[in-house]
Amino acid sequence: MKISDKVRRISSGIIEASVIMATSTNKGILIRLGFPPSVIQEATESDIIIAVRAQDQESLDLAIHKANEMLESPEKISAGNEEKSRLTDLDSALNMMPDANLVLLSIPGEHVKDISLKLIERGIHQQIFSDHVPIEDELEIKQRAVKNGVLILGPGSGTSIINGKGIGFSNVVKEGPVGVVAAAGTGLQEVITLLDHCGIGVKQGLGVGGSDPKEKIGGLMMLEGIKLLEKDPDIEVIGIVSKPPSASIQEKIFNFISQDAKKKYVVAFIGGRQLQDDRTGGRIIQVGSLASAVLAFAKHIGKEQFMKARVKTRISQNDLLNMLEKEWTKLRDSQKYIRALYTGGTFTYEAQVILSGILPGPIYSNAPILNIKEMASSLASEANSIVDLGEEEFTQGRPHPMIDPTIRKLRILEEAKDPEVGVLLMDFVLGYGSHPDPVGAALREIKEARDEAARDGRYLSVISHVCGTTGDPQGYDSSISKLQSAGSIVLPTNAIAAVGAALVGLRGKVDLEKIYSQYLTLGGEL
Amino acid sequence: MVEARKLFDVELKVINVGLDIFYNALQMQNVKAVDVNWRPAPKLEKETEDILDKIL
Numbered sequence: 001m002k003i004s005d006k007v008r009r010i011s012s013g014i015i016e017a018s019v020i021m022a023t024s025t026n027k028g029i030l031i032r033l034g035f036p037p038s039v040i041q042e043a044t045e046s047d048i049i050i051a052v053r054a055q056d057q058e059s060l061d062l063a064i065h066k067a068n069e070m071l072e073s074p075e076k077i078s079a080g081n082e083e084k085s086r087l088t089d090l091d092s093a094l095n096m097m098p099d100a101n102l103v104l105l106s107i108p109g110e111h112v113k114d115i116s117l118k119l120i121e122r123g124i125h126q127q128i129f130s131d132h133v134p135i136e137d138e139l140e141i142k143q144r145a146v147k148n149g150v151l152i153l154g155p156g157s158g159t160s161i162i163n164g165k166g167i168g169f170s171n172v173v174k175e176g177p178v179g180v181v182a183a184a185g186t187g188l189q190e191v192i193t194l195l196d197h198c199g200i201g202v203k204q205g206l207g208v209g210g211s212d213p214k215e216k217i218g219g220l221m222m223l224e225g226i227k228l229l230e231k232d233p234d235i236e237v238i239g240i241v242s243k244p245p246s247a248s249i250q251e252k253i254f255n256f257i258s259q260d261a262k263k264k265y266v267v268a269f270i271g272g273r274q275l276q277d278d279r280t281g282g283r284i285i286q287v288g289s290l291a292s293a294v295l296a297f298a299k300h301i302g303k304e305q306f307m308k309a310r311v312k313t314r315i316s317q318n319d320l321l322n323m324l325e326k327e328w329t330k331l332r333d334s335q336k337y338i339r340a341l342y343t344g345g346t347f348t349y350e351a352q353v354i355l356s357g358i359l360p361g362p363i364y365s366n367a368p369i370l371n372i373k374e375m376a377s378s379l380a381s382e383a384n385s386i387v388d389l390g391e392e393e394f395t396q397g398r399p400h401p402m403i404d405p406t407i408r409k410l411r412i413l414e415e416a417k418d419p420e421v422g423v424l425l426m427d428f429v430l431g432y433g434s435h436p437d438p439v440g441a442a443l444r445e446i447k448e449a450r451d452e453a454a455r456d457g458r459y460l461s462v463i464s465h466v467c468g469t470t471g472d473p474q475g476y477d478s479s480i481s482k483l484q485s486a487g488s489i490v491l492p493t494n495a496i497a498a499v500g501a502a503l504v505g506l507r508g509k510v511d512l513e514k515i516y517s518q519y520l521t522l523g524g525e526l
Numbered sequence: 527m528v529e530a531r532k533l534f535d536v537e538l539k540v541i542n543v544g545l546d547i548f549y550n551a552l553q554m555q556n557v558k559a560v561d562v563n564w565r566p567a568p569k570l571e572k573e574t575e576d577i578l579d580k581i582l
Contacts, residue, residue: 086546086563093541093560100560101531106544107564115543123530129545149530165538165557168548204534232534403547432551473554 003070005404007052010066013059014052016406019067022047029398033410090115094122104167105130105154112155113137120150127167128154128209131392135216138209142220151228152221154209158185158400158433161192161205168207169402171431172471176201177236178297181225183213186344186429187241187270187290189467190494193431194294196469197492198309200301203234210345213245219252226253230261237264237300239293243349243369244269257284264300268293270346271353271369274518289519290350291493296522313493314520317512320500323489328422328504330459335422336361338505339415340386340498341408343401343438344467347427348388351498354519358502358510359384366391381415384505386425402434409445416449416460423461424449425501427494428479430468439466439479446486461504462488465497495519 007017016033020026022043031037035051043049050067054060087093094100102125105112109132119126120141133155145152153160153167159182160167164175171189173196182188185207192202206229208221222240229238238261240253250269257265265284272288285296291313298309315323338355342348345367352369363371366378367388375385378393389401389408401408408426415421424446428438435441446462453460464483468476480490491497499520503510540559542549549561 086561088563088565090541090543090562090564093543093562097539097541097558097560099531100539100541101533101536102538103541103543104548106542106548108566111566121528123528125531125533129548148528151530151533163534163536163538165555166551167540168551170551228534432554433547 003067006070007063007067011054011059011062013055014063015055016051016053017063017067018049018051018406019071020049020051021045022049026398029407033406090118101125102127102162102167109133109137109155113141116141116152117144120144120148120152123148123150125151126153127157127160127207128152129156129158129168130154131156131395135211135214138211139217142212142217146220146224151206151224153207156185156209156211157207159188159205160207161202164201164203166432169429169431169433170205171196171467171469172473173469174199174201175203177234177301178202178239179204179206179229179232179235179237180239180241181206181208181222181229182240183208183210183222183242183245184270184346184349186427186467187268187346187350189344189429189431190290190346191239191241191268191293191297193467193469194291194309194313194493195297196471197312198294198298198305200297200305200309204229204232210243213242213249215246215248219245219249222249222253223256226256226261230263235263237266237297239266239268239297241268241290241293242270243346244272254284266293266296266300268296270350274522285522287522289354289495290346291495291520292522299522315492315496317516320496320503321508321512324500324503325508327459327461327489328507331422331461331504331507332419332458334420335458336505337418337421338384338386338423338425338501339381339418339421340425340501341411341415342386342388342425342427343390343405343408344427344429344494345388345390347465347467347494348386350494351386351425354495354498354515355384355386355502357518358499358515359505366393381418387411402429402438405435405438405441409442412442412445412449413452416452419456419458421460423463423501423504425497426462426464427497428464428466428468428483430466430472430474430476430479432473434474437474437479439474439482443482443486446483446488450487462486463497463501463504464488464490465492465494466490467494493520 003019052063106129109130112133158169206225267286298305363384364375365386543562543564552559
């Protein structure tokens with residue numbers, strides 16, 4: 001992965017470079033990237049393939065030469081000012097930093113338990129990004145951790161904010177009175193970035209992993225996280241962001257926060273109901289989308305912040321209709337389908353929740369929720385499809401699409417070839433850990449997709465959401481400008497982007513009043 | 527049993543085990559961090575393992 005990345009960056013004339021083992025999965029990916037199958041299939045499992053697409057012969061030769069050089073002399077991979085010595089075992093690291101208070105693990109899931117239990121014995125907190133940790137291992141780790149007072153974020157936790165610092169995939173946000181416990185990585189990123197736009201800071205954001213609120217784990221770390229945030233004197237409002245947990249876990253959480261907790265709460269179970277709990281004097285607000293969660297936080301913090309949040313996270317129904325009418329009037333009658341190409345798992349989930357309540361026809365996904373059909377193949381969209389490109393089938397042997405946008409670039413071009421597609425819906429996640437320019441990396445494909453459609457006499461509507469802040473290294477404003485210059489409509493939240501895609505797909509025939517009250521506003525402020 | 531270390535309201539000291547992009551992100555934020563290029567212990571062939579079992 002590292003050599004591929006280095007080769008891609010050697011010259012602007014190099015369009016795509018992959019230096020990978022010739023496994024069957026990798027060969028399949030290269031063929032889908034447009035490299036000739038007859039050549040790719042010749043490679044055997046013990047071969048390494050150098051596949052380069054370049055604008056000119058000089059760039060091509062240079063890329064192949066450099067790739068060969070790095071393969072022959074691995075020390076050249078780290079050439080330049082990135083030279084640094086890396087330890088190769090955890091014990092040496094513990095000796096070098098004996099007072100470490102957090103270990104961030106991104107190793108194969110089967111190895112997590114041994115390392116994690118060893119760290120728990122030392123009283124060291126952990127964020128575990130690794131996927132594929134057996135659920136039995138997760139339970140054992142978390143039960144042991146609870147006994148020892150150790151915090152376990154994950155497995156599958158890509159994002160946290162601790163003491164205002166981002167761990168893993170994270171955004172540059174102001175520090176402030178909000179603490180969040182989240183079982184949804186990009187859900188946490190969406191909430192903290194939107195809060196930042198409203199001038200509300202976040203001190204702690206604890207990503208506990210998607211399995212934590214499931215029956216088997218029992219919300220162990222969600223509850224531990226809430227208890228920790230209750231004790232933090234700087235935190236005024238605590239948020240809980242997750243797909244709806246099972247009924248018994250919800251009951252456990254509500255029992256604790258209504259009876260034993262003192263602080264103000266925002267409970268955002270995506271797709272769940274909206275409710276302000278009068279029994280607690282409005283101390284607990286329950287919402288069903290990430291955007292509504294931000295309004296609820298702002299309502300708890302103060303009037304000024306609430307007014308700002310209404311401006312920053314919303315767009316009026318009329319403005320949205322006026323903006324998008326210009327899109328749908330350019331479509332042919334046959335262009336009725338939406339294709340959502342997501343890098344964020346929570347965005348995929350939220351879009352399914354919203355679109356399943358709007359679109360009349362079947363919706364397909366590779367990570368389907370209730371009422372959504374499972375795609376026959378993740379590699380081929382059908383009708384309305386909402387694809388999570390971060391799912392396992394896309395990340396085996398490749399980095400996550402938030403790091404390497406290649407898979408999505410390819411998919412953008414493929415969807416554009418389908419004459420029944422009217423709308424492409426996409427997320428662009430900025431921040432630490434993400435690609436240095438996720439928007440810039442996809443621009444050429446967005447333009448090419450629209451040109452391809454135009455050559456066929458079609459218009460292709462592209463609707464995007466940028467999840468990021470003005471402090472993020474990729475540049476929030478410039479990312480939005482670049483998308484707009486490529487003809488994309490950019491909307492302020494993922495929820496509004498999903499509604500926008502539906503509006504275009506259905507030529508404006510959407511009950512906006514209902515959708516706005518369910519997902520885009522807060523009860524009582526309509 | 528060792529007491530859990532303090533995490534909130536103390537300086538963060540992180541050991542990153544695995545993806546170096548996360549280590550780079552910590553460095554960009556001036557968080558004290560150590561990076562481990564972790565590799566799994568090599569798996570022995572079953573035959574070699576049996577022989578070693580007999581010898582050791």
